[in-house]
Amino acid sequence: MATLPRDERYSIVAIWFHWAIAAMVILNLVIGLFHESLLAGWKGSIGIHKAVGITVLVLTAGRILWRLAHRPPTLPANVAGWERGAAHAAHWALYALLFIMPLTGWAMSSGPKRYPLTWFGLFDIPYLPVSAGTAGFSHEAHEVLGFLMAGLVVIHVAAALRHHFLLRDRVLARMLPSAARH
Numbered sequence: 570m571a572t573l574p575r576d577e578r579y580s581i582v583a584i585w586f587h588w589a590i591a592a593m594v595i596l597n598l599v600i601g602l603f604h605e606s607l608l609a610g611w612k613g614s615i616g617i618h619k620a621v622g623i624t625v626l627v628l629t630a631g632r633i634l635w636r637l638a639h640r641p642p643t644l645p646a647n648v649a650g651w652e653r654g655a656a657h658a659a660h661w662a663l664y665a666l667l668f669i670m671p672l673t674g675w676a677m678s679s680g681p682k683r684y685p686l687t688w689f690g691l692f693d694i695p696y697l698p699v700s701a702g703t704a705g706f707s708h709e710a711h712e713v714l715g716f717l718m719a720g721l722v723v724i725h726v727a728a729a730l731r732h733h734f735l736l737r738d739r740v741l742a743r744m745l746p747s748a749a750r751h
């Protein structure tokens with residue numbers, strides 16, 4: 570794929586943040602949604618889910634700081650006003666969920682019924698100082714917002730594929746590492 574000019578693509582750092590976090594979120598949605606059914610035989614799945622989720626939280630903090638200092642490229646002129654609004658709303662909802670999902674998971678795992686909380690067995694992750702009520706509420710929120718996030722990701726991916734294969738513009742290309750090759 571051809572290299573895109575700097576003002577028509579995301580920075581290479583933004584691109585790697587996007588794909589690293591996307592891979593981890595997809596893994597966590599799959600584990601979260603299927604750990605009691607298809608993945609029931611995989612005993613360590615929730616331990617991995619928790620460690621991956623905490624990693625998403627840390628990477629998202631770095632990603633937001635980078636994003637505040639680096640504006641994304643403007644959308645191509647063929648994108649209608651309502652589509653710009655929808656894309657903006659979806660992106661900010663995804664950013665919010667990238668914080669809220671790990672935080673609610675961490676809070677619910679810090680309630681009275683505690684299981685080991687480690688980062689891939691390498692070091693312990695501290696429990697949050699939350700009440701039983703907050704942990705219970707966080708559990709509900711984690712479940713409901715998990716479904717919301719899965720739905721938003723499906724819409725987000727469908728929109729990206731529509732740009733690439735139907736509208737044939739550069740919206741997907743500018744989020745690919747090959748667009749930023751030097």
Ligand code: HEM
Pocket residue numbers: 593594597598600601602615618619620621622623625667670671672673674675678711712715716718
């Ligand atoms: C990117 C971050 C995360 C995503 C997208 C995510 C998503 C999900 C989803 C969709 C579920 C299934 C909801 C249900 O059926 O109850 C789930 C369950 C769960 N999550 Fe997360 N999660 C994330 C981070 C975390 C973190 C950081 C922790 C803890 C430190 C955590 C702990 C759990 C636990 C213990 C369950 C099982 C709940 C149960 O079976 O009742 N999650 N997660």
Ligand code: HEM
Pocket residue numbers: 587590591592594595636641644656660661663664667722725726729730740741742743744
């Ligand atoms: C699964 C988890 C994913 C999450 C949480 C996520 C989140 C985001 C966020 C927050 C942005 C906005 C970036 C910004 O302008 O600051 C974005 C942009 C983008 N994402 Fe994702 N994404 C995910 C997966 C994917 C996948 C699988 C694809 C492709 C099939 C994709 C394609 C894109 C594209 C093309 C853009 C740029 C849109 C534009 O230029 O306006 N994303 N993503």
